[in-house]
Amino acid sequence: MSLEFEAVIGLEVHVQLATETKIFCACPAKPPAGVSVADIAPNAHVCPVCAGHPGTLPVLNSRVLEFAARAGLALNCAINRESIFARKNYFYPDLPKGYQISQYEKPVCEWGRLEIDTDRGRIPVRIRRIHLEEDAGKSVHEGPATLLNLNRAGVPLVEIVSEPDLRSAKEAETYLRELHAIVTTIGICEGNLQEGNFRCDANVSIRPKGAEKLGTRTEIKNVNSFRFVEKAIEYEIARQEQVLRSGTKVIQETRLFDADRGVTLSMRSKEEAEDYRYFPDPDLIPVRLSEGLLESIERGLPELPQARRRRYQEALGLSAYDAGVITRDAGMMNFYDQAVKLLSPQDRPDAGLAKSVANFLTGEVSRRINDEGCELSASRLTPHHLVELARATAGGVISSAGAKQALNLAWKTGETISVIVDREGLKQVSDIGQLEPVVAQIFSDFPAQIAELRSGKDKVLGFLVGQLMKRTGGKANPALLQELIRKRLAEE
C-alpha cells in the first residue's frame, strides 16, 4: 500500500532591522557601509547596557517600533496600538542578561497575510505575529576555550511567524524570497543573507494526504540561505516519511541543518526543552503607536514587490519571468524603476526599451551578480548606463555582443556608454558604401549557398551574415547586412 504524505510547514523568520543603533542602547547596530560584520573587532560595539552590566537599563530605540509597524502594514497585519515587551529567561553565555527581551503577549503586529504563487496557484500564507526582540551575542569556540563577541547582542530583530500554511519545500522557498523582497523594499532590512540579516527556523511535519490532524513537528533552526532552507525541508520531509513508513514515530525536537552533508541532525528533544518563564519586562513601559504615526508610516510605504511585478508586466510589457527576477531584490527593483523613469514617454512600452533594460538586468547583470556573489550596488553601473545601452542597441549603433562588452566595462569604470563605444571601437558599421563590396565578395565566394538562398532556403542567410561579420571584424550591423544581401539578390 502506498500511502501518500503531505508536508505542513510554518516558518519563523528573524529579520535584522537596519537601524543605526541597537534596540536598547546607543551602540552601532551594524558595521559602517561597505564593511563586513566579520571585519569589526570583537566587542567593539559594546557598552555596559548591551553587555548586561549590573544596574543598567534598556531604553527602546523608537525606530525599531516604526520598522516593525512598516513590516506589519506591508504584510496586511493588524497593528497593536499598545504592545509590551517580555523577558524570555534562559541561560547561555552569549545572552548577557540571562534573559532576552522579546515580546510575548501583545506583539507589535498580528494576523497578517502574504500571497504567493505556487504550483497550487496563488495561496495566502497567514502571518501569526510579528514581534520585536534583541539578538544575542556570538560564542566563538577556539580549542578548549569559548570566547564571546557581544557586537551582535542587542541588535534589533523582528521575528515574523507564519501559520503552517506551506505544503512543500518549494513553497517555503517562494514565501521566503517574497518576504525577503518585501523587507528589503520597505527598507527595514539590508537583506544580506551571508551576514545573517535574514535567518529562518522551519517547523516541519507530515500527515497522510487528506488528514486533518497535524503530525508531530520538528523545528529546523537557523538556516540562512534560500537554497539551504529548501534542501533542509526536503531532507526533513523525506526523513519523517521514512520514520513513519518504518512504523516508528516522529519525535518533537529541534534539529540543525548540516549544509555540508545536506542532512538535519537532532539538537535537543522536547523533554529537554526550556521553560522560558515569560513575564512582562518591568524595565520597559508598554509602547504605543499613535494613529498619526501609523498613518504616516503607511503613506511612506513604497510600492511593494507584488504590485511592481504586476505593473512591470501590464504597463511595461515585461515577461512574468523578467518581472519576477527584477522584483526579487530591492536593489534591482529600485535600479530598474530609476532606469524606466529616464525613458521618455515615447520610449515605452511599444519601442521595447523598458523590456530591453529589463533584459540587461535579468541577463548580463544577474549573471555577474551570481558569478561574483556581489551586489549590484558594488558595481559602478547606473540606471543611466542601461538606458544608454538599450537606446544604442535599438538604434543599431552597437550589436548585442558590443552591448555586453560595453556593459561590463561600465560596471568597472563607470564611464558613459558613448565614451566606451568610441574608445573600444564598438560602433557597428552601417555605411552601405563600405559594406557593399564585402557583400559582393561573398556572392562570388559562396555560390552554392547563394543558389540555396535564391531557391527560398532562408536558413543559409544566417550563415552568410556570419561570414560577413567575420570579415568585418564583428562590427557590421547584421540587420543592414541582411538587407544588402536581399537587395543584391533582387537586383540579379
Next chain:
Amino acid sequence: MSNLTLPLDITSLHRAFEAGEWTPGAITRYYLDKIRANRLNAWLNVSEERALEQAARAERILSDSGGKVPLARFPLFGVPMGIKDNLAVQGEKLTCASRMLAEYIAPYSATVVERLESAGAITLGKLNLDEFAMGGSNENSAFGRSLHPTHPERVTGGSSGGSAAAVAGGECLAALGSDTGGSIRLPASYCGIFGIKPTYGRVSRYGLVAFASSLDQVGPMTRTLEDGTRILQVISGVDPRDATSLVMPAITRPQASPLQGLRVGIPAEFDGEGLSSDVRSSFQDLKERLTRAGATLIPCSLPHITHSIAVYYVLAMAEASSNLSRFDGVRFGNRAATAAGAESLEKFYAENRSLFGAEVKRRILLGTFSLSSGYADEYFLRAAKVRALIARDFDHAFQNLDCMLSPVSATAAFRAGEKSSAPLQMYLNDLYTVPANLAGIPALSLPWSRDSDLLPIGMQFMGPRGCDEKLLGIARSVEKLRNGGAS
C-alpha cells in the same frame, strides 16, 4: 578642629564653611578617619581618593566664590555622603554585599550618583546592605552585618542597614538607600533617622542593581527632613536612561503644611494586634498630638492589603529570579574556584551561582517557581492582579485624605540572630512598608520616639502617588511637633 562643633546637617555645614570653621577638606578627612575606625562595619568600600579630590575641588570653588557657598549651582556643596553599595559609582567597587561581586568595579555611575556629585556632594564610599538588598536586618550581608549605632547587639534593619548606621552613627552626613519593600524606611526607623521612599518613577533607577525592578526606588537617609528633601530634589527627575522614570512636578521647597484640618487616614488593617506595646503607645502618642494640633484622624480601609506580604514576595522574587540571572560568572564578577574544571555548562553555572548567599538562593528558587509554566497563572499573574487591587484601594482611600499614618514596624530593632532561622518571621516584618511599594506611592519614615530601652521608633507617612512634596510638607510639621514647636 576637633574642638569645633561638628555640623550635623547641610545648613550648618554650609554655615561652618562660610564662617571658616570647617573646610570641605577638613570635614572629608574627619569622616574618612571615622570610617577608618570602623566602629559599625557600615562601609564596604571607602573611596578615599575620590572623596579627597572632590573636597579639593570644593575648596577651589569656595575660594573662587569668595568663601560663599555657591548654593544655586551646588545645592549639596561639600556634603560628605555614603552610597548604598548596590548603586554604581564609576571606577569603584560595586559588591551588593555579595561574594558574587566582591571584586567587581562599576564601569559607569548611576544617574543618582552623577546628580549628587554634580550638585557638589562628596562620595565617601559604599555602604553595607543585605546581599542584593534582600533582607530586613542587614544580617544577609556576605561581609557581616552593620551594627546598630547605640545598641550594637541589635540589628540596624535592612536592607539599607549600612546607610542607616553610618548616618545615625555620625560616619557621614547623609546617605542614599534603596527601598523595594521597606529597605529605606525600616532601617531609618530602627536607627532613628529620616528615610524617604519617593513615588515610583520619581528617581532614576539607572545604576541601581535591580532586586525587583517594578518596586525598587532610591531615596535619601538623613538626620533631618530638610536634608532629605534637599537630596531628593537633586536626585529627582526624569532620566532618559530609565524608561520607568516619570515626568512629575518637581519638588521645590516644601512648606510646612498646617496640621489644622489635615485629614490623616488610619488604615484599620494596620492598627491591629501584633504591634509591640512600645510601638503601640508611640503610635497612640503621635495620633493624640496630631489631634491636639487640629488634624482629623479618619479611619480608613484598604481591604486588599492583607494580601500585601504574599503579593510582594511572589512578585519581588519572580523579578529577582530574572534580574539576578546575569550573575553567572561568565562576563563579570567572580567565578567560583571550582568552576574552572566544570565538565558541563550547567555545572559551570551551578558552581558560580553557589557564590550567592542562602537568602538570595531561596528567593531565586521561589521566584523561578512562581514564573514556571503551570504555576505562573496561580502565582505570578494572580499576584500581579491583586497588586493592581491594592493600588486601587490606596487611590480610593486617598480621595478623602491628605496622607496616611502607620508605624514603620511592629517592634523596635530586634536582637541580631533573633529571626535569622525564621525567614517567614522576617518577611512579616515588612507588613507596614510593603504596601507603599506595591502601590508605587511615596512614603517616609519619621523618627518619633524611643522605647524604654531608648531604641528609636519611627512612624510612617504615606501620600498619594506623585504627591511627594505635599507629604514632605506634612512631615515637616510633624517634625516640628516632635521637637516641641507648634505647627
